[in-house]
Amino acid sequence: MISRVAETRDRQAYAALFKHFAPRVKAYLRRGGMDAGEAEELTQEVMLNIWRKAGYFDAARGGAATWVFAIVRNARIDHARRRRDARLTGQPPPEEADLAPSAESIALTTEREAHLRCALNSLGPEQKQIVQLSFFSDTPHTAIANALNLPLGTVKSRVRLAMAKLRVLLEEMP
Amino acid sequence: MISHHPSPETLLAHATGALAAGHAVVVAAHLQGCAQCEAAQTRMESLGGALLEEFAPEPLADEAFAQVLARLDDPAPAPTASLRQARLALPSGVSLPAVLRGAEIGRWLWIGLGLRYSRVRLPWAPEQNVMLLKVAGGRKVLHHSHGGLELTQVIWGGFHDITGQYGPGDIGEADETTEHQPVADPEGCICLASLEGGLRLPWFTRLFGG
Numbered sequence: 615m616i617s618r619v620a621e622t623r624d625r626q627a628y629a630a631l632f633k634h635f636a637p638r639v640k641a642y643l644r645r646g647g648m649d650a651g652e653a654e655e656l657t658q659e660v661m662l663n664i665w666r667k668a669g670y671f672d673a674a675r676g677g678a679a680t681w682v683f684a685i686v687r688n689a690r691i692d693h694a695r696r697r698r699d700a701r702l703t704g705q706p707p708p709e710e711a712d713l714a715p716s717a718e719s720i721a722l723t724t725e726r727e728a729h730l731r732c733a734l735n736s737l738g739p740e741q742k743q744i745v746q747l748s749f750f751s752d753t754p755h756t757a758i759a760n761a762l763n764l765p766l767g768t769v770k771s772r773v774r775l776a777m778a779k780l781r782v783l784l785e786e787m788p
Numbered sequence: 789m790i791s792h793h794p795s796p797e798t799l800l801a802h803a804t805g806a807l808a809a810g811h812a813v814v815v816a817a818h819l820q821g822c823a824q825c826e827a828a829q830t831r832m833e834s835l836g837g838a839l840l841e842e843f844a845p846e847p848l849a850d851e852a853f854a855q856v857l858a859r860l861d862d863p864a865p866a867p868t869a870s871l872r873q874a875r876l877a878l879p880s881g882v883s884l885p886a887v888l889r890g891a892e893i894g895r896w897l898w899i900g901l902g903l904r905y906s907r908v909r910l911p912w913a914p915e916q917n918v919m920l921l922k923v924a925g926g927r928k929v930l931h932h933s934h935g936g937l938e939l940t941q942v943i944w945g946g947f948h949d950i951t952g953q954y955g956p957g958d959i960g961e962a963d964e965t966t967e968h969q970p971v972a973d974p975e976g977c978i979c980l981a982s983l984e985g986g987l988r989l990p991w992f993t994r995l996f997g998g
């Protein structure tokens with residue numbers, strides 16, 4: 615879908631991407647503590663970035679959601695900086711080689727990501743919450759300590775354990 | 789052969805966007821030369837994507853799609869104005885990490901016996917304390933204290949301390965709990981470093997003739 619947007623500037627494909635991702639991008643931003651109006655505005659910026667940067671999408675590196683995640687993450691960082699100083703420019707995008715990935719490497723990536731989703735869903739509820747908060751909270755350690763009623767000093771090792779558990783689950787998969 | 793990588797916490801913070809901009813540049817320089825950490829980073833971004841897919845969608849305003857459609861043909865924001873990049877004298881065959889392409893790079897300044905410093909200014913985060921350091925062979929640290937996280941990516945040459953030998957591509961991670969006395973290799977060392985806090989120099993520079 616993203617490749618179609620990149621290659622033929624296909625607005626129908628873009629509409630489908632918008633319909634799927636925009637509400638999830640907004641949910642991501644709201645999760646990070648942004649108010650509804652700001653999240654709405656930044657979601658529109660992110661969706662515009664998806665149109666503009668579609669040519670950078672590399673299906674051998676990850677699926678569409680992975681790519682969108684990285685774009686929202688970067689937009690959120692730039693947004694926080696500009697809120698402090700409006701004159702700042704965004705960080706330049708990395709210059710990426712324009713190579714067409716092979717069908718084989720795309721298939722491998724799709725399989726790798728399917729395993730990852732499986733591993734994520736085999737985590738216990740508490741460890742899954744730790745992973746979620748690590749990714750989407752502005753102050754992950756405080757958020758984890760509050761959500762799980764843990765002393766702040768133990769959070770770091772709990773995060774490390776949850777991430778290690780994920781790795782083990784991944785390695786156990788066929 | 790790279791033997792020193794960022795800690796899991798630092799890699800996770802980088803992947804989730806929680807790492808300070810200065811540290812993020814040093815980690816990005818490491819990732820460009822380290823397939824193992826680059827793969828770990830990709831894995832974490834995939835995890836971010838999987839979590840994003842699981843969110844309950846939050847509807848946008850009715851007119852949101854039309855508003856974005858109307859802007860699709862707007863010109864993208866202009867690229868940053870020309871950057872001041874000093875042409876640093878580097879050993880032959882050595883080039884700066886590609887991630888510094890968008891940064892301003894100052895001239896080598898002599899700041900002490902056998903020590904040169906070049907300020908790296910990130911236009912998107914100018915308050916960050918990032919620098920290139922060039923240390924002559926054999927310099928060592930007598931005493932130091934850290935304030936917050938310090939990252940040091942070796943670009944050329946190397947150093948060693950009780951945690952081991954650091955060569956090109958290795959990253960050193962230190963904080964206030966770290967106690968070590970690094971010594972530059974005989975040929976010297978060029979590093980990219982980031983520090984938290986104001987303009988001060990890292991442990992690496994608190995050197996004494998050795």
Ligand SMILES: [Zn+2]
Nearest residue numbers: 793794822825
């Ligand atoms: Zn590494």
